[in-house]
Structure formats: structure tokens, C-alpha cells
Amino acid sequence: MKIKLLGTRGSIPTPGKDTVKYGxxxxxxxxxxxxxxxxxxDAGSGMRLLSKEILSEKINHINLFLTHSxxxxxxxxxxxxxxxIPNFSIKIFAASPTYxxxxxxxxxQMKSIYYPVPFKKIGxxxxxxxxxxxxxxxxxxxxxxxxxxxxLETHAFKFxxxxxxxxxxxxxxxxxxxxxxxxxxxxxxxxxxxxxxxHDAQYEKREMNKHKxxxxxxxxxxxxxxxxxxxxxxxxxxxxxxxSDKQVDRIVKKSNKLAGRGLKxxxxxxxxxxxx
Numbered sequence: 001m002k003i004k005l006l007g008t009r010g011s012i013p014t015p016g017k018d019t020v021k022y023g024x025x026x027x028x029x030x031x032x033x034x035x036x037x038x039x040x041x042d043a044g045s046g047m048r049l050l051s052k053e054i055l056s057e058k059i060n061h062i063n064l065f066l067t068h069s070x071x072x073x074x075x076x077x078x079x080x081x082x083x084x085i086p087n088f089s090i091k092i093f094a095a096s097p098t099y100x101x102x103x104x105x106x107x108x109q110m111k112s113i114y115y116p117v118p119f120k121k122i123g124x125x126x127x128x129x130x131x132x133x134x135x136x137x138x139x140x141x142x143x144x145x146x147x148x149x150x151x152l153e154t155h156a157f158k159f160x161x162x163x164x165x166x167x168x169x170x171x172x173x174x175x176x177x178x179x180x181x182x183x184x185x186x187x188x189x190x191x192x193x194x195x196x197x198x199h200d201a202q203y204e205k206r207e208m209n210k211h212k213x214x215x216x217x218x219x220x221x222x223x224x225x226x227x228x229x230x231x232x233x234x235x236x237x238x239x240x241x242x243x244s245d246k247q248v249d250r251i252v253k254k255s256n257k258l259a260g261r262g263l264k265x266x267x268x269x270x271x272x273x274x275x276x
Contacts, residue, residue, distance in 0.1 A: 001141075001161050001276045003196075004030040007046020008268040010171075010202045010216070010238035011072050021245040023270020025049065026072035027170060027238065029198070033161055035139035038062040041157060041168055046270065047076030054082045063138060065131075066094045067170060068154035069105045077106060078115050086123040095131040095145045095155045102128050131155070146190045147181045148172035150215030158190060164276045167194040167231075170238050174221045178213045191229045195276055198268060199226065201236035204251070219251050223258050223265060234259070237268035 007025035014024040026044030030053075033039060040047065040062055054062070062082075067073055082088040094102055107119040129136075135144035142160040147153065149172055156169035169191065174184065191197050202216035217225075219236055226234040236255065239248060248267050255265040 001034065001159070001164065001166065002032040002273065003166065003276060004273045005046075005235075005237075005268050005270055006030055006049050007042075007044040007076070008237045008239060008270050009044075009072070009241065010200070011241050013045045013072075014241045018244040018246075021269065022239060022248050022267055025270055026075065027067075028076060029168065031159065031166070033139055033141050033159075037139050039138065039141075039143075039159070040064045042067055042073045042170075043075070043077040043080070044072050045076045045079070048079040051079075051081040054088075060087055061089045061091075064090055064092045065143075065157055066092060066098055066102070067148075067156070067168075068098055068150065068152050069101065070152060070171070071109075073171075074105060074109060078110050078117065083122050083124045083126075084117075088124040089127070090124055091127045091129055093129050093131050093136070093143075095147075097153055098155070099128065099130040144190075146186065148187075148215075149174070149181055151213065152215075153181075154215070156187075156190065158194070161276075165194045165196070166276055167191045167197045167199075169197065170200045171215050172200050172217060173213070173215045174217045174225055188225070188229050191226070191231060194229065194231045196233050196235065197226050197229070197231045198235040198237050200238040201251070202238050202240045219255055220258065223255050223263070226265075227259055227263050231263060233264045233266065235266050235268040 007028040025046035027042040028044045028046030029041040031039040110119045145155040154171045159166045201219040201222045203218045205218045205220040252267040
């Protein structure tokens with residue numbers, strides 16, 4: 001499994017000199033499984049960056065998994081060039097209730113008052129598939145999901161291939177009971193022993209009082225969670241729009257100190273590629 005981070009920012013794209021290192025594009029992850037099949041998580045503004053690779057390598061199909069429909073997780077879809085190409089196909093996966101809303105979600109943001117090209121002008125073949133509680137298989141990769149704690153119903157995804165596990169859990173407030181849809185212990189079991197966990201770390205602990213029930217975690221909570229779950233490598237992601245590269249550097253340094261032995265903590269960086 002090959003993984004490339006295309007968007008690591010939360011809430012809104014943040015281009016500029018202070019976000020060059022970790023990136024300003026919103027959530028999108030490109031996964032290539034061993035069969036060569038492509039799996040994309042979320043369609044934030046980082047999805048636009050995938051267009052060139054898809055076109056140059058003449059890839060004619062991808063699988064897109066949507067965690068939820070907040071703007072920073074879908075806003076790149078209309079700018080993903082392959083959706084306008086007739087011989088391209090895309091299968092979009094989501095769990096309920098996002099699944100039942102998929103067509104309205106994608107058509108809605110392409111209405112003429114928001115975007116000049118309507119959804120009906122898309123040339124690609126688009127299919128929708130529901131992720132059930134039992135999970136699904138794509139070319140031998142087991143994919144399962146779990147609800148996160150977020151104001152809008154959101155799902156985390158776990159990918160298991162050849163004994164290796166990648167868990168992606170963005171937009172999740174780990175310990176706030178007002179929006180808790182899943183007990184902490186269930187989230188812990190979901191990510192337990194993962195080789196890689198990519199998890200929301202939008203805030204710092206000192207900022208959480210101002211942002212309770214917003215559906216995001218502090219880096220301190222995320223590190224403790226990964227450590228308790230015996231994760232091997234943690235990637236912090238979904239950085240707050242106000243967070244500069246220097247601030248993220250400091251957070252990553254403090255995170256590793258808090259993690260101690262047994263857990264490596266890294267800051268998710270736009271363009272970063274790694275194998276699992």
C-alpha cells in the first residue's frame with residue numbers, strides 16, 4: 001500500500017508563505033493498494049492536485065471514500081479534471097447517512113449560484129456504494145468504518161492489507177460527551193495496533209474550552225489516544241487554519257516528547273509519500 005497526502009488543512013484552504021511546509025490544501029489522501037487500484041479519502045481542495053497524475057498515467061478509475069460533507073472535505077470535487085472525461089469512472093463510497101445524501105451533496109455545490117459547470121455536465125461514469133457495518137473488500141483490502149464525534153455525522157475508515165493497517169480518523173472530538181456518538185473505548189478498539197493512524201489534531205489543549213463540541217481534538221488528546229491504542233506511527237492532521245508551519249513544528253516536537261518510546265509522531269505534510 002502506497003500513501004500520498006494531498007491535503008492536511010482543516011476548515012478552509014490556507015495558501016501563503018507560513019503554510020508551505022505542511023500545506024494549505026484541505027483533506028485528501030491518495031492510496032494505491034497492491035493491485036494498483038486507487039482509493040482516495042475525501043475530496044478537499046487537495047484532490048485537485050491528483051488530476052495531473054491521473055491524466056498522465058492514463059488511470060481510468062478511482063474509488064472515492066467520503067467521511068462527510070462539510071465543505072473542506074468536498075470542495076475539490078468540481079476541480080478534479082477527470083470527472084469531465086467520458087471514459088473515466090469513479091465509485092463513491094460513504095456510510096449512512098452521508099450515502100443517502102451523496103447525489104444532493106455533489107449536485108448542490110455545483111449549482112449555478114456557486115459554480116459555472118452543473119453536475120449534469122460531468123462526463124465520467126459515477127456510481128455510489130454504501131459502506132455497511134460489516135465492511136467491504138476492494139481487491140483483497142478490507143475496509144471498515146466507524147462514526148466519529150462530530151456535529152455532522154462523520155465516519156473514520158480503516159484499511160487492512162497483507163497484515164498492515166492504516167486508520168484515518170479526521171474530524172473527531174475524542175472526549176466531548178455532548179456530541180459523542182461512539183464511546184471512547186470503541187474508537188480505541190477501532191485503531192488498536194494500527195501501523196499508521198492519521199488523526200485530527202486541529203487544536204491545542206489550552207484552546208479546547210473555546211471549541212468544545214466543534215468536533216475536533218487537541219494534539220495532546222490525539223497523542224494519548226494513539227499511545228493507548230498501541231499505534232506504531234501517528235500522523236497529526238487537519239491543522240487549524242491559523243496554524244503556521246513553525247507552530248506545527250513545535251507541536252510535532254512536543255508530541256514526540258509526550259509520546260515517549262513506542263510511538264512515532266509526525267506532522268502530516270502535503271505531498272508526503274510513504275509505503276505501508
